[in-house]
Amino acid sequence: MWGAVRPHAARLVAAALAGVAAEVCGLGLVATAAWLIARASQRPELAVLSVAIVAVRGLALAKGSLRYVERLAGHDATLRALAELRGRVFDALAARRRADGGLRDGGALTRMVSDVEAVQDLLLRCVLPGIAAVVCGVVGVAVCALVAPAAAVVLAAGLVVAGPVLAWAAARASGRAAARVAAGREELAVRALDVLEGAADLAVFGADGRFAAAAGTAAAGLRRAERAAARVSALVAGAGVAVQGGTVAAVAWAALGAGAGQVGAAVAGLSALVAVESVLPLAAAAQRLREVRPAVRRVEEVLAAPAAPRPSRPVAVPRGPLPVELLGVHVSYPAAGGGAPGRGRAALDGVDLRVERGRRVAVVGASGAGKSTLLAAVAGEVAPSAGAVLLGGHDTSRYDAEDVRGAVRGLMQDAHVFAGSVRANLLLAHPDASDGELEAAARRARFLEVVRALPDGWDTPVGTGGHGLSGGQRQRLLLARALLADPPVLLLDEPAEALDPVMADAVVRDLLEAPGGGTLLLVTHRLAALDAADEVVVMDRGRVVQRGRHEELVAVPGPYRDLWDAELLAAA
Ligand SMILES: Nc1ncnc2c1ncn2[C@@H]1O[C@H](COP(=O)(O)OP(=O)(O)OP(=O)(O)O)[C@@H](O)[C@H]1O
Secondary structure, three states: OHHHHHHHHHHHHHHHHHHHHHHHHHHHHHHHHHHHHHHHOOOOOHHHHHHHHHHHHHHHHHHHHHHHHHHHHHHHHHHHHHHHHHHHHHHHHHHHHHHHOOOOOHHHHHHHHHHHHHHHHHHHHHHHHHHHHHHHHHHHHHHHHHHOHHHHHHHHHHHHHHHHHHHHHHHHHHHHHHHHHHHHHHHHHHHHHHHHHOHHHHHHOOOHHHHHHHHHHHHHHHHHHHHHHHHHHHHHHHHHHHHHHHHHHHHHHHHHHOOOHHHHHHHHHHHHHHHHHHHOHHHHHHHHHHHHHHHHHHHHHHHHOOOOOOOOOOEOOOOOOOOEEEEEEEEEOOOOOOOOOOOOOEEEEEEEEEEOOOOEEEEEEOOOOOHHHHHHHHHOOOOOOEEEEEEOOEEHHHEOHHHHHHHEEEEOOOOOOOOEEHHHHHHOOOOOOOHHHHHHHHHHOOOHHHHHHOOOHHHOEEOOOOOOOOHHHHHHHHHHHHHHHOOOEEEEEOOOOOOOHHHHHHHHHHHHHOOOOOEEEEEOOOOOOHHHOOEEEEEEOOEEEEEEOHHHHHHOOOHHHHHHHHHHHHHO
């Protein structure tokens, strides 16, 4: 993580120095003002006071300006570091997704985004106040030492209590209080959701009063926890002020005792006031540090994940349709609840499969058999824990990952419709496609009729905030996009799943019979059109259990015939 912060360290140090200088100006301002007031009470010549009068004005102006510079440089450095960190985290996530299939869900990604945001607080609210507190404390002690060494010792002791000791106590006390508040909020959210979402059912069963009372109890519990947390914060603030007052009085008393005179005692006391003031924010910084530490740890874990190895001399991906080969491929996802990849049940368990260039192969099997994982392994989205995936005769690791992504594409299970026009969504796959190519792909996917019925045709906005598409229309758009890409290896994961059976079979038949195009691996649950496939691969529990043409497979007892009989029965 510090790798992302380091390039901006100079700005961060400048911010810290400006913050320190602002505090020192504050210290100088108070000390000079104190001297001025004390000296003025002795009615000296005006000339004796004139330097101090100018200094007070100058220090006041400098303090404000330096505080502004600190905010500007601190936020500038932090936002630049965050931008850099975000890039690194997303690269690491992409590498990790390929390596172990982890963090595939949006929730995890969202959490990661807020975790990165937490680093902002670490820099602005913990690191910068920390630096300012240390430097101001040292300067305050030095000023007191010039007045009276005994006062400096007292101030140092006061700073230790107001700084590290109070910060430690505050972090401990507020940590427990914050945990109780978080638990109370969760309890209330669950109860409130039950009451709101289940209101009709609760009323029918006459249980609404009981559930509302439970929600009320949860709300009361949360109120108590919040009051306790507020008491902790008030106590910490009060303790800080008490330590500050006690330290100032003790420092002034020590200075007087050491014979520093009234002016000296005033300067030492006010220096102590400002020095302790600068360390008091450490309590809030420690509380915040406790909150952001888990987030920062998660970011560091993601960044520490091993990056996908890059070939030193990548081989060029051959042109045209490519043969695909899997040799003893094993893939395991991490077990539920975390753990290392490879510990869970194998999603692919030693798959050997060769698909000649240009062949159209259908992959079938029960739900969870490993069909999507097979496509993900060919696409390089998951890395096998054993075995190899060959593309055009070479292990995919010998190609540049970007080239493999260009050569092996299609419609995967988590495909996304982007906010933009229908045309823009399709052109993502082939930015230079002509209108004719666009129409041909849409026709093959049975999407052209959908486009014609849309209010603005190809220019209708879809995706987030756009025109709503039904599940089947959305799937046809995604299929049209995959077909427009026309890659050397086309992977289609259940391209007709959301369509009615008749249209689904027609689409699958078209895909399998269309002339030209790349090598095709098509996952499907419907078998009616598979007589058009060059070969059918049947999977069960991560293994290939049968292979052959549709007619051969239905002719013999086995898993394929069972699937076929089930489909005929369902249709009857
Ligand atoms: N991201 C993941 N994390 C953990 N386990 C996964 C993940 N994706 C798939 N699996 C598991 O791997 C196994 C194979 O899943 P896969 O999605 O490849 O099966 P499938 O044959 O495509 O199923 P379906 O027809 O239902 O889509 C299943 O046991 C599934 O629970």
